[in-house]
Amino acid sequence: MSLFNPSWLNFDPVYVIYFFVAASAVMFVEGVYLLFFSGSSYRKGVNRRLRLLHEEPNRENILVALRRERGLTRGGGYRLPLIALNRLILQSGSSIGLARIALIVCIVTLLVFAGVMLTHGNPFEAGGAALVCGLVLPYLYLRIKRGRRQKRFGAQFPDAIDIIVRSLRAGHPVPVAVTMVGRELPDPIGTEFGIVADEVTYGADLETAMRNLYFRVGQDDLPLFVTAVAIQSSTGGNLSEILGNLSAVIRLRFKMRRKIRALAAEGRASALILSSLPIAIFLVIQIVAPEFYGAVWGDELTKIALGVAATWMGIGNFIMYRLVNFRI
Numbered sequence: 001m002s003l004f005n006p007s008w009l010n011f012d013p014v015y016v017i018y019f020f021v022a023a024s025a026v027m028f029v030e031g032v033y034l035l036f037f038s039g040s041s042y043r044k045g046v047n048r049r050l051r052l053l054h055e056e057p058n059r060e061n062i063l064v065a066l067r068r069e070r071g072l073t074r075g076g077g078y079r080l081p082l083i084a085l086n087r088l089i090l091q092s093g094s095s096i097g098l099a100r101i102a103l104i105v106c107i108v109t110l111l112v113f114a115g116v117m118l119t120h121g122n123p124f125e126a127g128g129a130a131l132v133c134g135l136v137l138p139y140l141y142l143r144i145k146r147g148r149r150q151k152r153f154g155a156q157f158p159d160a161i162d163i164i165v166r167s168l169r170a171g172h173p174v175p176v177a178v179t180m181v182g183r184e185l186p187d188p189i190g191t192e193f194g195i196v197a198d199e200v201t202y203g204a205d206l207e208t209a210m211r212n213l214y215f216r217v218g219q220d221d222l223p224l225f226v227t228a229v230a231i232q233s234s235t236g237g238n239l240s241e242i243l244g245n246l247s248a249v250i251r252l253r254f255k256m257r258r259k260i261r262a263l264a265a266e267g268r269a270s271a272l273i274l275s276s277l278p279i280a281i282f283l284v285i286q287i288v289a290p291e292f293y294g295a296v297w298g299d300e301l302t303k304i305a306l307g308v309a310a311t312w313m314g315i316g317n318f319i320m321y322r323l324v325n326f327r328i
Helices: 013-036 038-045 048-055 059-069 083-092 098-119 123-169 174-184 189-201 206-217 222-235 239-263 265-288 300-324
Strands: none
Touching: 048 059, 048 189, 059 189, 083 123, 083 206, 098 123, 123 174, 123 189, 123 206, 123 222, 123 239, 174 189, 189 206, 206 222, 222 239, 239 265, 265 300
16 A cells, blocks of 8 residues: 555544543543642652651651661661671661561572572582572672662752751751751652651750761761751851852762763773673573583583682772772
8 A cells, every 4th residue: 555545544533532532531530639639649658757657647656667667776776786787778778677688588598598409409509509699699789779879868968958058048947947858858868857857856966866867878978967067056157058058069079970970981881891791602602502511511620710700700890890980
């Protein structure tokens, strides 16, 4: 059929009417939803603390619940004797609790050990695989999750400071300004500043609550904010002007980080290509000629050589990572 033949334009106009009726119904339902339900759903969906407050209006109980699900005691102390591990879990923002984390790690470790034993029958290989999946992988997962959370917090931080500055210029005290941040901004910064407001409400001084905020988040820009608030609370001064300048500095640092990340994109791409190329070639050879490595696959020397190659590649990846990633 020729594309210039107008016969393909012949269709039943009833379907056009059906289409517009359906579109009108969808838009009507959306309008009703936005009119009656958007306000409450927005308030509940801003951050986790507000969702919990919708179910339990007692702020002290919500503060205790948020502390416990993050791996802290009722008073805000560490629950685990390993401070570094407890701090990593705390700063990663995991809200499932220490007991569930330990249970998940134990189940995964047992499943990996049983699976390797069934497939290979070697207890040493099964133990090594279980050790990697039970310790190394959860640690790497928590570090990656902490890094992503800190990046989100850093992107939201200048907006939070701007809200505090506007509130201070309107005549509100610092705890009220912090409460506004916890009410208006999404996670992670909304819940964190909400916890600060609750701690100040239930007896903690502002400086201690701010330092607890830094311990819970660990973001690089937070010490500047904590120090400014601590100095102002002890010596006085125009806090709104100080925080306004701090917000501008943080935005410039964030802009410079993005610029450096763009300049280092070529190095990261080279590292990714050089790291994935041997693995890709190995997989292609296994698909095209499976017998190529078949004669030496079960040899102990082959396993040693592969281990040495993987270790050397890991060292090279770490060096390239350090070359293109640095703090500002």
